[in-house]
Amino acid sequence: MSDASPEKNTALMEKIVSLCKRRGFIFQSAEIYGGLNGCWDYGPLGAELKRNLKEYWWRKNVQEREDILGLDGSILTHQAVLKASGHVGGFSDPMCDCLLSNARLRADQIVPQSGTVYWFTGASHAESGWSVERDYGVLAMAGDDESKVRKTARQYYAQFLADKQISPKTLELTGERTEAMTETTRFNPENGSLLTEARAFNLMFQTRMGASSDESDESSIAYLRPETAQSIFVQFKNVLDSSRVKLPFGIAQIGKSFRNEINPRNFTFRSREFEQMEIEFFCRPEDGLRLTDEWLERRLTFYEEIGIPREHLHVLDIPDGERAFYSAKTYDIEYEFPFGIQELEGVAYRTDYDLGVHQKGSGKSMEYFDEETKEKILPHVVEPSAGCDRTVLALICEAFEEETVTDEKGKEEIRTVLRFSPRIAPIKVGIFPLLKNKPELVEKAREIQKILSPFMTVFYDEAAAIGRRYRRQDEVGTPYCVTVDFDTIGENGEELKDTVTLRERDSMKQERIPIAKLREFLLDRIQ
């Protein structure tokens, strides 16, 4: 996808989805039962790919740093945590629908209006005897005349007509009365039509804990966490007290989060169950903005290291007024997916908002005592929060390529190849005996499999012609293949004995390498 265009590319995305299923990267959840909306399962290769991503992230951010510590919090979350964080009250959108156009509107974003409301109780059609009783209203703003209002009402009632041949114009409106209203948000500013009652659509999955939990017992309510961040904030004190760390330091977590998205879309990109890779990096207030910029750079480097080049990433500096209310600075790192430029990760400076609300909510101090300055401070926090599933999808999209190759006879064909970085490729090396009906070759290949498999994911394959086996591995992104031939078993002299052909995925070049050096050679390239 080196020539990725920002325009939508549905055909490309369909090919990628098809490959993911065919080769066992990603399946639809509960497919044999018709599928579960917005849920996906990772197949054998997808599981390897995702694991490689998570392990590399953990290695770079936890293992190789002494100032970041790991955490693995529970998914089931105490309701008090999410009340304090603002999710119970605020993690919802009041939505209402226009009764006329069915447009969906955010109730809290409707500009209040004033005018005269015309109420009706129903409509009838004298000729056919049809009638409907249903309350409806239209807001007439200054300048609207009555005929326009009645036309809107007739269009509304016409929706209930069984006979679509009847013109809305011939309907009689019943029960008309008027009412003056000021600053109302119950009507669609576009057309004056009455809206449905606002319904809160909370994006959190709620559950009840305990065997005896009954519907009326509010205290049994728990939630599936909508982000991994909260368990980090809630355990901030415990980590601090148990680990003897000093500011600045971070707590990292990889784990599942759940949001009841209204509209899951774009394959695994927006799912209801998803995995996050988050760091909360705590610091002194004066360092927050600087560290936000530093983290942005560090994260961009990370994406380059796993094979997503900087030129396919976009950094969005979210302007004042568009950031979440708690954030003093936010960068979005976006990737050019075939379906558009979409967010992979947010790097947000959350100030002391989170520790502040939990200090208030729990009544427990979240303060940090600085031994040098002898002062107590409430640390600020910088949060690089990456979507794991989104990054896996980006890795697959970035790696996908259909290459035209010409064989010796001049015949052109399409080679589908996933150009994964060796570091994250699900299978590191394919091991083939040149021929499967020669026991010496098979035996030697099995030996090599045994040597390498403790160190990396290997795939042994003896079926079909050697070229086909190479292509199979190309399609799943295996960077190297090793072939055992007659040289290996010493048929062509001592100097070639115990050497194998090493074939590289991208160049399709082959070189001769001693079996004894294979492990080191491969490990050098996949670390």
Place this chain on the structure above:
RNA sequence: GCGGGUAUAGCUUAGUGGUAAAGCCCUAGCCUUCCAAGCUAGUUAUGUGGGUUCGAUUCCCACUACCCGCUCCA
């Protein structure tokens, strides 16, 4: 959530109100000395549930899922 579209084998596509076809893939065997070779054999499908009908994969209805647009994404 609204509107539009789609649903036949692992994939890509035929087709039919009366036994569902092909190519690729896959599996096994033979053969085969490095880039999807050949021969033989084989497995596998009408998304789910109703209705109409003697009979439905085909017609009708509902549901589900996916795709596109809108909406939404603290």
